[in-house]
Amino acid sequence: xxxxxxxxxxxxxxxxxxxxxxxxxxxxxxxxxxxxxxxxxxxxxxxxxxxxxxxxxxxxxxxxxxxxxxxxxxxxxxxxxxxxxxxxxxxxxxxxxxxxxxxxxxxxxxxxxxxxxxxxxxxxxxxxxxxxxxxxxxxxxxxxxxxxxxxxxxxxxxxxxxxxxxxxxxxxxxxxxxxxxxxxxxxxxxxxxxxxxxxxxxxxxx
Amino acid sequence: xxxxxxxxxxxxxxxxxxxxxxxxxxxxxxxxxxxxxxxxxxxxxxxxxxxxxxxxxxxxxxxxxxxxxxxxxxxxxxxxxxxxxxxxxxxxxxxxxxxxxxxxxxxxxxxxxxxxxxxxxxxxxxxxxxxxxxxxxxxxxxxxxxxxxxxxxxxxxxxxxxxxxxxxxxxxxxxxxxxxxxxxxxxxxxxxxxxxxxxxxxxxxx
Numbered sequence: 001x002x003x004x005x006x007x008x009x010x011x012x013x014x015x016x017x018x019x020x021x022x023x024x025x026x027x028x029x030x031x032x033x034x035x036x037x038x039x040x041x042x043x044x045x046x047x048x049x050x051x052x053x054x055x056x057x058x059x060x061x062x063x064x065x066x067x068x069x070x071x072x073x074x075x076x077x078x079x080x081x082x083x084x085x086x087x088x089x090x091x092x093x094x095x096x097x098x099x100x101x102x103x104x105x106x107x108x109x110x111x112x113x114x115x116x117x118x119x120x121x122x123x124x125x126x127x128x129x130x131x132x133x134x135x136x137x138x139x140x141x142x143x144x145x146x147x148x149x150x151x152x153x154x155x156x157x158x159x160x161x162x163x164x165x166x167x168x169x170x171x172x173x174x175x176x177x178x179x180x181x182x183x184x185x186x187x188x189x190x191x192x193x194x195x196x197x198x199x200x201x202x203x204x205x206x
Numbered sequence: 207x208x209x210x211x212x213x214x215x216x217x218x219x220x221x222x223x224x225x226x227x228x229x230x231x232x233x234x235x236x237x238x239x240x241x242x243x244x245x246x247x248x249x250x251x252x253x254x255x256x257x258x259x260x261x262x263x264x265x266x267x268x269x270x271x272x273x274x275x276x277x278x279x280x281x282x283x284x285x286x287x288x289x290x291x292x293x294x295x296x297x298x299x300x301x302x303x304x305x306x307x308x309x310x311x312x313x314x315x316x317x318x319x320x321x322x323x324x325x326x327x328x329x330x331x332x333x334x335x336x337x338x339x340x341x342x343x344x345x346x347x348x349x350x351x352x353x354x355x356x357x358x359x360x361x362x363x364x365x366x367x368x369x370x371x372x373x374x375x376x377x378x379x380x381x382x383x384x385x386x387x388x389x390x391x392x393x394x395x396x397x398x399x400x401x402x403x404x405x406x407x408x409x410x411x412x
Contacts, residue, residue, distance in 0.1 A: 014400065014401030022385070077404050100399075103403070177308055179245050193306075197314055198216070201314070
């Protein structure tokens with residue numbers, strides 16, 4: 001039950017989940033491990049090994065039942081337990097994330113946004129209100145947010161992250177292109193879009 | 207010179223690069239491997255090993271010269287050679303990426319955007335024009351784009367990706383939450399924001 005799954009396996013499972021969602025949208029009921037493997041350019045045995053970690057009851061003659069396998073991934077990765085988040089920084093990226101309805105399907109509820117720009121404060125984006133950053137500490141505690149999504153400019157990221165930590169939020173999804181210096185009990189997920197581009201660009205040299 | 211660096215090491219180097227950029231902004235001239243290691247919660251020996259793969263001349267008594275180390279990473283990861291890209295899908299995320307000036311510093315030039323929405327076509331975002339998707343094949347070849355950044359909705363992603371491949375673009379940075387089924391000579395980098403969230407959410411269960 002509580003077998004720990006490696007970060008790479010979790011990452012692959014989220015891609016399997018993508019594929020299964022596409023199959024459901026196309027009304028396809030079964031899928032085989034070679035089909036999944038081929039779409040991801042990985043080894044069939046890898047797919048079978050990953051799936052063996054799941055509590056998956058949906059086996060069939062050709063491989064797996066799509067809906068059951070999807071549910072097993074959801075249960076194992078824990079996204080049937082919803083998480084509440086607030087977005088700090090209502091710039092282009094913060095707004096894009098606030099409008100991204102797909103999050104809700106995966107158990108991420110965006111409660112509100114925070115910004116310093118007086119012209120934005122009080123407006124509503126996709127049903128979520130933009131508050132002044134000055135109200136952050138008070139509201140973050142009232143809202144019982146599990147995590148903060150940080151989309152402020154690089155220069156403001158470190159100070160804003162300290163403010164988040166002061167409000168007792170222990171999980172930060174950091175989209176600012178900077179490495180935060182925070183207490184070790186705070187978990188940071190660095191999205192690092194530029195870094196991802198650079199990894200891709202590195203492959204383009206081949 | 208052409209030693210191949212692992213994907214994980216490339217990923218760490220992009221984070222070192224983030225830290226070095228911050229140090230330069232703060233006018234700090236030197237950095238040590240334990241300083242880098244502590245910010246990233248990784249092992250000092252790992253940092254030193256990664257840096258040993260670089261052609262880095264900037265060693266000093268306390269560790270490394272910040273500017274020289276940054277330049278060595280840039281040279282090794284090849285982002286001193288600019289790449290041209292076009293964004294397909296001028297929705298919230300596409301617009302956010304078009305407005306993200308940081309890309310230029312890392313050698314990514316966004317040339318133009320493409321969309322199906324008649325009200326957007328012809329408008330300019332951050333100096334880049336939004337064209338009709340109908341003109342894509344002709345313009346993509348004229349513009350000599352190295353890569354396409356795909357930010358269309360999930361339902362449109364596969365067909366749009368095939369259109370990109372038809373226009374002879376071999377690199378796709380895919381932000382759509384779907385796995386693309388494409389010829390094996392096309393390189394796809396799946397950004398998979400939801401997947402990243404799910405990995406983070408999985409850690410939150412600990």
